[in-house]
Amino acid sequence: MLVARPHDPGRRTAHVADSARRPASRYGNRPTMKDVAARAGVGLKTVSRVVNGESGVTADTERRVREAIEALGFRRNDSARVLRKGSTASIGLVLEDLADPFYGPLSRAVEEVARAHGALLINGSSAEDPDREQELALALCARRVDGLVVIPAGDDHRYLLPELKAGVATVFVDRPAGRIDADTVLSDSFGGARDGVAHLIAHGHTRIGFVGDLPRIHTAAERLRGYRAAMEEAGLRVDDAWVSLGPTSPERVEGATAAMLAGPEPVTAVFSGNNRVTVTVLRVLAAHPRPVALVGFDDFELADLLSPGVTVVAQDAAELGRTAAERLFRRLDGAAGGPERVTLPTRLIARGSGEIPPA
Structure with a gap:
C-alpha cells in the first residue's frame, strides 16, 4: 500500500537554502578548480598556486580565489595529486608504545618537522612485538607513505628491503636496524x-x-x-x-x-x-x-x-625525533651517500637520590 509523504515546507526550504549556499558544479556535484577559476575570474593555474601555497599571486587575486573556494565548498583532491606527483606528502612513525611518556616528545618532534615540510604524520604502536612492528610498517608502506621513522621492536628488518629499493626513505631511531644498513639516530x-x-x-x-x-x-x-x-x-x-x-x-x-x-x-x-x-x-x-x-x-x-x-x-627524546625526521626529509629531498649513524649525548642530572651515601 502506497502512502503519500506529508508535505514538509521546512524540508524543502532547507534544501533550497543549501543549494544556494553551494552551487552545483558543471562537472558533477563536487566543485572543481575550474569552478573556482570561473567564479573568481582567474586562470586555472592561479587557483592551483593558491591551493598549493605557491608564490606569484597578488594579495587581491588570492583573496578572490579564497572567497570562491569558501563559497563553493571546494576541497583539494589529494588522491589525484598523488597520482600526478607520485608522493603522498605523508610519513609513518612506528613507536614501541604511544602511552610511554618517553615517546610523547619524540612523536611531537617528528610531527613538527613533518608539518614544516607540508607532510602528514601517521603513527602506531608495535607494543614491543616484532611481528606487529612488521605488520604496521608494511601497512604504512601499502598506504604509500613517502618515508618511515621506526623504533625497532625486532632484530631483523630485511622485510623492508623491497620498500627501501622502491624508494621509501627509512630512518631508525633509539635502536639500530637489524640485518640491514639504514640511517640511525641513537642516544648514548x-x-x-x-x-x-x-x-x-x-x-x-x-x-x-x-x-x-x-x-x-x-x-x-x-x-x-x-x-x-x-x-x-x-x-x-x-x-x-x-x-x-x-x-x-x-x-x-x-x-x-x-x-x-x-x-x-x-x-x-x-x-x-x-x-x-x-x-x-x-x-x-x-x-x-x-x-x-x-x-x-x-x-x-x-x-x-x-x-x-x-x-x-x-636523554633528549625530542632531539632524537627531530634529528631522525630531519634526516628522513633530507633523504626524501635527494640526499646521497651511505647510511649514517648519529649518536646524541646524554646528561646526568643530580637531584639527591643518587647522592645518598651507603647505609
Whole structure:
C-alpha cells in the first residue's frame, strides 16, 4: 500500500537554502578548480598556486580565489595529486608504545618537522612485538607513505628491503636496524649508563644493582654494558644476584629489586634501566627500612619534586625525533651517500637520590 509523504515546507526550504549556499558544479556535484577559476575570474593555474601555497599571486587575486573556494565548498583532491606527483606528502612513525611518556616528545618532534615540510604524520604502536612492528610498517608502506621513522621492536628488518629499493626513505631511531644498513639516530646508552653508575661509585657505593629491560633490546644491552664498564673501571666485582633484566612489568621489577635488597650481600644502590623501571623501583625503596641510593636512566615527570629528587641520566627524546625526521626529509629531498649513524649525548642530572651515601 502506497502512502503519500506529508508535505514538509521546512524540508524543502532547507534544501533550497543549501543549494544556494553551494552551487552545483558543471562537472558533477563536487566543485572543481575550474569552478573556482570561473567564479573568481582567474586562470586555472592561479587557483592551483593558491591551493598549493605557491608564490606569484597578488594579495587581491588570492583573496578572490579564497572567497570562491569558501563559497563553493571546494576541497583539494589529494588522491589525484598523488597520482600526478607520485608522493603522498605523508610519513609513518612506528613507536614501541604511544602511552610511554618517553615517546610523547619524540612523536611531537617528528610531527613538527613533518608539518614544516607540508607532510602528514601517521603513527602506531608495535607494543614491543616484532611481528606487529612488521605488520604496521608494511601497512604504512601499502598506504604509500613517502618515508618511515621506526623504533625497532625486532632484530631483523630485511622485510623492508623491497620498500627501501622502491624508494621509501627509512630512518631508525633509539635502536639500530637489524640485518640491514639504514640511517640511525641513537642516544648514548652505553656512555650514559657508565656515567650514572660512576656517579654512585663516586658517592661511596660498591654494591650496586642493575634492573633493566629485556636483554634482546639494544638499549637495555648497551646500558648493562655501561654498568659493567663503570664497575670494572672502579675495580669492583659484579655479583650475578645484583643484575636483573626482563619485562618492565611492576611484578617482575618489584621482585628483582626486593631480592637485591634482601640478599646475603644486599646492594646499597640501584641503577634502573629506564623510566618505567625507575618508577617501580621507587615504590620498593619507599617501603624499605634503610635508605638506598638510586640513579635512573630517562628523566620523568615530577622526578624533581620527590624527596629526595631522583637523580637521572636524561636523554633528549625530542632531539632524537627531530634529528631522525630531519634526516628522513633530507633523504626524501635527494640526499646521497651511505647510511649514517648519529649518536646524541646524554646528561646526568643530580637531584639527591643518587647522592645518598651507603647505609
